[in-house]
Amino acid sequence: MEASTSSCSSPLSLDFLPPPFSPPLHRRISAASIHFRRHKPLSHSLYPNPISCTINSSSYLGISISPKTRFNSLSPSSSTRTRSSPIIASAFERFTERAIKAVVFSQREARALGKDMVFTHHLLLGLIAESRRPDGFLGSGITIDIARDCVRSIWHNNQKHIAIGLFAVDDGSAGRVLKRLGANINHLAAVAVSRLQGELAKDGREPPARPKRARDKLLPAKGTVVRYSEKTRDKSALAQFCTDLTARASDGLIDPVIGRDNEVQRIIQILCRRTKSNPILLGEAGVGKTAIAEGLAIIVSQGNVPVFLLKKRIMSLDIGLLIAGAKERGELERRVTSLIKDVKKSGNVILFIDEVHTLIGSGTVGQGNKGSGLDIANLLKPSLGRGELQCIASTTMDEYRTHFEKDKALARRFQPVMINEPSQEDAIRILLGLREKYEAHHKCKYTLEALNAAVHLSARYIPDRHLPDKAIDLIDEAGSKARMESFKRRKEHQARILSKSPDDYWQEIRSVQAMHEVVLASKLNKDDGASNIEDDRKLPNTSLPVNDDEPMVVGPDEIAVVASLWSGIPVQQLTADERMHLVGLDEQLKKRVVGQDEAVAAICRAVKRSRIGLKDPKRPIAAMLFCGPSGVGKTELAKALAACYFGSEAAMVRLDMTEYMERHTVSKLIGSPPGYVGYGEGGTLTESIRRRPFTVVLLDEIEKAHPDIFNILLQIFEDGHLTDSKGRRVSFKNVLVVMTSNVGSTAIAKGRHNSIGFLIADDKSTSYDGLKALVMEELKAYFRPELLNRIDEVVVFRPLERTQMLEILNLMLLEVRGRLVSLGIGLEVSQAILELICQQGFDRSYGARPLRRAVTLIIEDLLSEAFLSGDYKPGDTAIIDLDDSGNPVVANRSSQNIYSSDTTFS
Template sequence: MLLLTNDVLVARQRTAQLYHKIREGHALPPLESRRVFYIDLEAIVIASDEKSIFEGNLRQTFSQAVDSGNIILYFENIATAIRSAQTLGVDLVDILSPYFESPEIQIVFAELSENYNKQLSHESRLAQAFDVIQMKDVGMSGIIDLLQQRALMRERRTSVVFTIPALEKIADVADRYFPTGVMPDKAFDLLEELVTYASAENVEQILAVHVESFVSKKTNVPIGEPTEEEKQKLLSLEDVMHKRVVAQESAVSAVAKALRRARSGIANSKKPLGTFLFLGPTGVGKTETAKALAEVLFDDEEAMTRLDMSEFQAENAVEELIGFADTGKSGRLEALVRQRQYGVLLLDEFEKADKGVHDLFLQILDEGYFTDATGTSVNMRNLIIIATSNAGADLIWELEKQHKDISEEKRVLVDHIISHGLFRPELLNRFDEIVVFHALQMEHVQEIAKIHIMNFAKRIAEEKNITIAVTDELVDYVASKGYDPQFGGRPLERAIMEELEQVIADEMLKGTLHSGDTFTFKKSSEIPSSE
C-alpha cells in the first residue's frame, strides 16, 4: 500500500490508530494478530558505510519480518530513501521488489503527494505492486472518538472520569503545545499522564481546566484564560517596555495591541502568537524592542532566540533551516523551535535571506508551521515572530528631513520596498503588523545613554561596591560621544566602554578608586576624570 498525503503526519496518525486498535483488541480479525513496526530507512542508510552493509542490513530486516509472518512494516519518505540509497550505489526498489508480493508480510509506504508526482509516479515497479491511496486528515473529531475509547478503559481501571470538554481540550493542547511526536499518540500520552496526575492529587473527575493547568505547568506556556497578573502585564505593556525602549511610541503601541488581541483569544489560533516586520534605520531600537518584549512577557530576555538571516543567502538556505533529507542532518530553525517552542523568534536582517527562505516563512506566517526534511510538521504557533530590516532606511531619512510623521507614511514606505524588489506583497501581507521605527534624535540618545549608564552603575555597585554618580554631565558627555545620525544609538555601548568603563578600570589599577568609593565624572577639555 502506498499512502499519499499533503503531510506525512496524517499517514503516521492513521498507522498509529491501527497500532492502538490492534493492541487494545479492537482490530478486525485479519489484523488482530498483526504487529506494526516503523522502519527508518534513512537511519539505515546513514548507519551503513558501504553498499554491502546496507544491503545486508535491509535484507536481514525484511527476512525477519517474513519469518515472523504477522508483521506490518511502515516506511515514510520513500522517495528520499531511494535517493539516499543511490549514493551507496544501491537500487532500493530492486532489493525490495521480491518482498512486495510476499503473503507473509505487509508493507506500507507513506509519501508526500508532491514528491510522488515529481519523483515516483514514473516508477512502474511501485505502481504495479502497490495500491496508491490519497489520504485525508483524520480530523479532530476522529481523535476525540479515540480518546473517548481510551478514557473509558482507564475509567474502568482507575475510576478517574474524563469529561467530554476535557477530552476535547486534550486533543487541542496536545496538538498545539507539544512540538514533537504525532497525533493521536501525543493525545494518548497526555491522557495517560493526566490519569497519573489525577490519582496523585485525588482528583476523581478531570475537567478542561485541569488539562489546561497541567499542560501549562509542563510546558511553561500560559493556557486558558489569562490570570489577573498576566492581564495587568498585557494592559501595561507599553509602559513597561518604554523602560527599555526610548521613543518609538507608535512601534511599541502596535506590538502591544497585537499581542493583547492574540492572548485574549480573538486572533487566529492557527497562526503564531504575533508576527511583526520591524522597519527602520540601524540602531533605532528594533532588536531592543524584541528583547524588551521577551523580558516583559516571559520574564527572561533569554526567551528571545535570534537568527542572523544574512547567513541564509545560499542556494541551500532552506535546507539549512529545515534540515537535509539526504543526510538526515537537522535544520537550525527546526532545532531552535524544538528547544524553545514558546518565546520570541528574531529574524535579523530578514531582507538579506534567499527568496526561498522568504517562501518558507510565507507558509509559517500564514499557517503557523512548516514541514521539515523528514516530512514532519514543526509547530510554530506558540512563538512571537519578529523580522527586522533596514529596507527603506534611506526613504525614512528623507521623510524625516521633510518633518513628516513616519508612522503615517507607512504606505509610501511599503510601496517603495515592493518597487525595489526587497519584499514581495504577498509576504508583507502575511505579517500581523508592519512596524516603522523612526530615526533617533540627540534627546533620544541621551535617554538611551542614561539607561545604559544606570545599568552599568548597578552592575559595578553589585560587583565592586563602587558607586557611580549618574549626573547630567556624564549622560550628556557619553551621549555626545556615542551619537551618530547614521547609526542611531548603536555606538553608545562603545562610548560607554571607552569613556566610562576604561576610566574606572584605570583608576582602580592606579589605586585611586577602591571598594566603597564614589566615582564622580567631571569633564575637563573633553577628558573624563574621577574624584
C-alpha cells in the first residue's frame, strides 16, 4: 500500500512511535509501504532522490527501493486507505531528520553496490556515513576509511534506535560486518541505549520501555545478561562501596606501618574473639588510626596472622559513596542490607569503617537522630551483635563521646583500642620507613638531619596537630618545594645555555681539554710526587657543568623554611641580614621611644634570647610588666617592637583592660561557657593567638582588670598555654606578653624629691635601681605574689626631661609632615615655634600627651585655617613662625609678611 504525497521539499515531521527494534512490529509491516505525514520542515538537500521503502520479509530491516516514487501529502482517500493499517502508516512517523537521513544514505550505499533492496548492512553503512563523531561509530573507533563516520548523539528517537535494532538482529548482515571490523555488538548496543537515555533525561522525557522479546535479543551468545541502564547492578555491594585494602597491600600500594606492633596485636586479639569481635580505634586526628588498619592489611597479605585471619580480606567502606545518589526512599536501606548480605555470603570480609561516627544519623528515617529513627548504625546493630558482620572502626575521642557513648547498644558491640600520639623517637622511625616512598615521588633525597628536624620543629611550633601526621606533611611539602626549585634550576640552566655565545662554548671546550691533558700527564708521572703536586696546581679553577638531573637534597634548613611558612614563626637559621637586624634592634627602637634606654635594652634581650633558641621552650618569649607615669612611652615601646621585629603594628594583639573590669568579662578572653550566648565563637585572646602564634600581646592598664583575669595569666606565664572554653589548648610559647601599669607612679614622683620637697638631680648610677625598688614595694601591695613571681622582668620607665621632649616633638612633627606629603605641600617650623610648643606642652607628671595637644593646637589647627583661607597648591611649602607680637603665623615660602627667622625643622 503506497500513499502519494507532494514533493519532498514540503514540511515533514517524522517522529518514531514504537521502538523500531521490536521484532513483532517489523514482521507486521513486512512487504508494506511506509507512509509519511506533513508536520515539520526538512532540508530539501537531504532528499535529492525521493524514495519509497518497503520492508522485506526476509530480514527485519531489509528495505526495497523505488527511485521514481515521490512522497505527496496524504489525500482523504489515501488517509482512508491508510486507516485500515495504522501501524504500517505510523512506523516511521516519529523518526527524526537524521534518522531519515541515515535511511537515505543507506539507499545510496545499496544503489552504489548495485542492489535494489536495502539490507541491514546497508543501513549500518548509512548510519556510519550520517554520523560525524571523530572517535568512530558509537565510540568504537570505526572511521570513514573502513566504514564511514561515527554516529552523533541527538535528542529523541533517532538513528540510535535503528542502531539498537541492527544489534538485535541475530542473522543480519550488519552484525557480520561489525564482527569483521572487530567491534563488540553487545557493547555498541549498550552505548547506544545509554546515550539515548541520557538525551531523553536532558529533555525531561522517560525512555520508552523495551518489550521483553526485544531485550532478549540483546543477550550475548553465552547467555550472560547485559544490563545497560543499570551497569552497577552487575557489581556486588562490596565491589561498589568498598576498597580491598588487602589487595592494595599485596600490590605494594600501601605505605609501611612502623612502631605500632602493640596496637596491631591488640586488634588481632579482638578480631579472634567469638563474640563482639569489633575493635574501634580511638585517638586524635593525625596519630595514625587509618594507617594501623592498613598495617593490619599488610600483615594479613603477608600471612603473619593466626589461621583464623589467613583468608580474611579487609575492605574499607566508603560511607560517602554508600549514601551518594540514594535519593529515593528506601534506597539507602536497600544498599546497606545488600552490603550486609554480601559480607555474610563471602564469609571472609572484615569491614574497615573510617570516621564511623558518621553512620549515626546518616539516612535517618522517622525521628531523625533523636534515638528512635532508623539509620545506618541501627541497620548494622543486629548483624554486629550476632557476629555475622565483623568490622574495624575508627573515630576521635570527641566524636566517640558525642555519638557512641550516647548509644549504649552500639557502643557495647565495639571494643575500644586507644591510639596514642607516638613519641618523637617513634615518629623519627616512622619517617625513616616512609623516606623511600617520598624520595621516589619527589625525586629528591632526605637527610637524617632533615627527618629529625621535621619531628622536632613540628612538635615545637605546630602544637594544634599531632605526630606523625604533621611531621610527614613537613617532609612532603619540603620535597615538593625542592622539586619546584629543581625545575627552576633546570630552566635557568637552559636559559644560560641558550644565551651563551660561541666564544663561551669554545672557552669551556679548551678548559676541558686542558684538564684532560693535566690528567694524562699526571698518569705518566705518577711515580713523581712533586710533579703531581705541580700538576694539581695547574688545574684550572673553573668547575665542570653541574648535572641538573641529580636529585635535590632536602636538609634541615629546607624543613625549617616550611615550618616557618606554616606557623609564621622564624625557626630557620639566622641569616646575615637578620643577624644585623637583631644587633641594631636597640637603635631602631630608640628612634621611636625616647629616654627609656633601660626598657629598650630589657625587651631587646628577651627577643634575642628567643631568636637564638636559649629561652625556655615551655614558656612564652617573655612576660614583662612596664611601670611608670602616664605618657612616657610604655605602649609606644610595644608598638615599636611589633613594627620593627614582628613586621607591623597590626601584628600586635592589644587588649584594653578597662574592658575587663567585671567578673563575667573573663569569658571574653577564652570564650563563653556552654549554655551562654557566644559559645563556640572562641575568645578574643585565644582566637587571636591561634591565628597568629608569633606576636606581641599588649595588656594595657593591667591594674584596671578584674582580679580573676590574673588567674588566667598565671597559666600563660608558667606553662605557656591556655585552654579555651571548647577545651582546645592554645600555645603562647612564641608570644611576647607585655603588661603596662601606672602602679608606682606616685612612688616615682616621691622618689625624685628630698624630705623637704625639693627636686633632686638624678644620679644615673643609682637612681634607676632606687626607683625600681620603690615601684616593687607598691606592686607587692597591689598584685598577688604568685603573679609577680611569674613575671620575667619589671621595667620602670623614667619621667621625661625637657631635652627629651624636644626629640619627641621632632617625631611628632615628622608625622605631621608625612600627612602633608599626601597633599603635596611641604612644612618648615622655626626654632621659636619649637620652644613655644615645648613650653606649653611640657608637664613632668603627664608625659608626652600634653605635648601632642600642643602640636594639635599650634601646628595642625593653624595649618587647617591657612589651607582653607589661603591659596595653597601642590609644591608649596608652609612655613610656621612667630610674628612681631609673638603669635604663630603660617604662610607660603614666597610670602614676605612673616617674621624672618632661621628654621631648624624641614
